[in-house]
Amino acid sequence: xxxxxxxxxxxxxxxxxxxxxxxxxxxxxxxxxxxxxxxxxxxxxxxxxxxxxxxxxxxxxxxxxxxxxxxxxxxxxxxxxxxxxxxxxxxxxxxxxxxxxxxxxxxxxxxxxxxxxxxxxxxxxxxxxxxxxxxxxxxxxxxxxxxxxxxxxxxxxxx
Amino acid sequence: xxxxxxxxxxxxxxxxxxxxxxxxxxxxxxxxxxxxxxxxxxxxxxxxxxxxxxxxxxxxxxxxxxxxxxxxxxxxxxxxxxxxxxxxxxxxxxxxxxxxxxxxxxxxxxxxxxxxxxxxxxxxxxxxxxxxxxxxxxxxxxxxxxxxxxxxxxxxxxx
DNA sequence: CCTGAAAAGATTCACGG
DNA sequence: CCGTGAATCTTTTCAGG
Numbered sequence: 201x202x203x204x205x206x207x208x209x210x211x212x213x214x215x216x217x218x219x220x221x222x223x224x225x226x227x228x229x230x231x232x233x234x235x236x237x238x239x240x241x242x243x244x245x246x247x248x249x250x251x252x253x254x255x256x257x258x259x260x261x262x263x264x265x266x267x268x269x270x271x272x273x274x275x276x277x278x279x280x281x282x283x284x285x286x287x288x289x290x291x292x293x294x295x296x297x298x299x300x301x302x303x304x305x306x307x308x309x310x311x312x313x314x315x316x317x318x319x320x321x322x323x324x325x326x327x328x329x330x331x332x333x334x335x336x337x338x339x340x341x342x343x344x345x346x347x348x349x350x351x352x353x354x355x356x357x358x359x
Numbered sequence: 360x361x362x363x364x365x366x367x368x369x370x371x372x373x374x375x376x377x378x379x380x381x382x383x384x385x386x387x388x389x390x391x392x393x394x395x396x397x398x399x400x401x402x403x404x405x406x407x408x409x410x411x412x413x414x415x416x417x418x419x420x421x422x423x424x425x426x427x428x429x430x431x432x433x434x435x436x437x438x439x440x441x442x443x444x445x446x447x448x449x450x451x452x453x454x455x456x457x458x459x460x461x462x463x464x465x466x467x468x469x470x471x472x473x474x475x476x477x478x479x480x481x482x483x484x485x486x487x488x489x490x491x492x493x494x495x496x497x498x499x500x501x502x503x504x505x506x507x508x509x510x511x512x513x514x515x516x517x518x
Numbered sequence: 519c520c521t522g523a524a525a526a527g528a529t530t531c532a533c534g535g
Numbered sequence: 536c537c538g539t540g541a542a543t544c545t546t547t548t549c550a551g552g
Contacts, residue, residue: 201419211420220493221528235537237529253506254373260360260511261370266457268466285502288518292509297364298425298498305418307427307498311513339457339466343444346505347412350451350457353472354420380545389519396547 201246206231208351210239211248215348235323256349263293263311266342267318271306272333287329294319360405365390367510369376369398370407374507377411402433414506422452425501426477428464431492452480 203211209229213220226236243249260263275281288308290293296309312318318336326334362370372379384472386394402408417423434440446455447467455468471477477495485493 203420211413211415213390216410216412218411218413222530223528232538233529234531238536241530246419247416250414251375252377252413253375254370254377254411255409255506256370256374256508257406257409258508260405261362261508263508263512265510268457271367283464289503292507294503295508297501297503297507298427299500299502300427301497301499304496306497307500311508315386317512331545337463337466340458340460341458342456343458343465344453344456345450346454347414348451349415349417349420349422349454349470350492351420352451353476381547382545391524392526392546394546397519400547 201248202266202356203248203354205355207239207243208355210236211243211347211351211354214240214252215351236237258311258342262313265312265314265318266339267310267312268337269308270304270335271308271309271331272303273305274332275330283287288325291321291325295336342343360407360434360514362407362513364514365399366398366402366407369395370402370510370513371507373408373411374401374510379448400433415438417470421472424471424473425497425498426469428467428469429463429492429494429496430490431462432464433491434489443488449482450484473495482518 206229210225213225213228222237222240223352225234225240228232229236229238240249241267258266263346273284275284288297288306291310293310293312294308295311298307299305310318310321312321315338318338322334322336327333369384372384372387381396381399382419384394384399388395390398399408403411417425432443444456445514447456447465450469452469452471453467454470455466457466458464459466469477469480471480473512474497477497479497484490
């Protein structure tokens with residue numbers, strides 16, 4: 201699917217605030233309600249817009265602490281990997297989970313209320329699956345966090 | 360603010376899908392529209408719900424590659440730190456930015472289309488501010504990514 | 519604090535340019 | 536592909552238990 205500048209403008213608005221009425225979005229980008237609405241529909245059908253969600257304040261739901269967990273493993277059989285992915289993905293505290301190149305095999309972002317709860321999480325984690333090497337790095341401060349992806353790369357070259 | 364089980368149920372639903380009508384949410388949790396709506400209002404007023412946003416598919420907007428960038432710096436003056444925070448936060452490719460404890464001083468999550476574009480981003484970054492040590496780790500696969508925070512820690516003990 | 523219904527507003531659709 | 540206007544459905548407010 202190709203995204204033109206209108207689509208990009210719509211996405212820019214909706215990434216920041218999905219409560220804005222379609223009529224208002226149209227007004228901002230110079231389009232009337234229906235064509236604007238049709239573009240949004242298409243963006244949803246094509247999966248460019250995956251979902252609309254409420255973003256919560258981590259501190260207000262008592263998960264103000266972020267920990268990055270680096271995992272190195274010696275297992276490489278597919279069976280074990282599938283189980284590993286499944287077990288880890290099921291933890292609600294694990295909000296991001298990447299397979300990495302380089303030194304570390306996997307990187308997790310974990311959210312918990314404090315260090316004590318992280319310790320409890322950690323114990324539960326290692327009790328459920330065997331991990332060769334695990335190292336934890338604590339975030340002291342979240343300086344930036346956004347769900348808005350850059351859209352400069354999404355638009356085709358100007359005609 | 361204290362969140363009871365009803366609030367938590369509402370948040371669980373809205374974190375996953377913020378398009379569900381209030382009447383439907385009420386039905387699911389056993390509440391009629393008005394009280395459910397009032398609870399949502401309160402959660403927004405109190406900042407528990409920060410915003411409602413559209414979540415996009417990174418690949419479909421051409422930023423399928425995630426890179427974690429670790430930064431160590433020798434500067435510690437407040438002036439320099441403020442500038443550092445400002446300069447980095449302005450990059451739309453930097454979607455997360457943490458001050459860390461331990462080895463590394465800062466950790467970034469950067470999204471770009473591919474390694475070539477990461478190189479361009481990197482050059483731009485180091486041209487704008489002096490960084491003592493920078494190391495990049497590429498994610499090969501995003502196994503899990505969710506904007507839903509765990510809510511088990513948010514609820515007060517059963518009365 | 520709750521229920522049920524009415525008013526206000528947004529989304530969706532049929533039709534025409 | 537864009538726009539206008541009307542029908543439908545949601546949200547929001549209000550009267551009352």
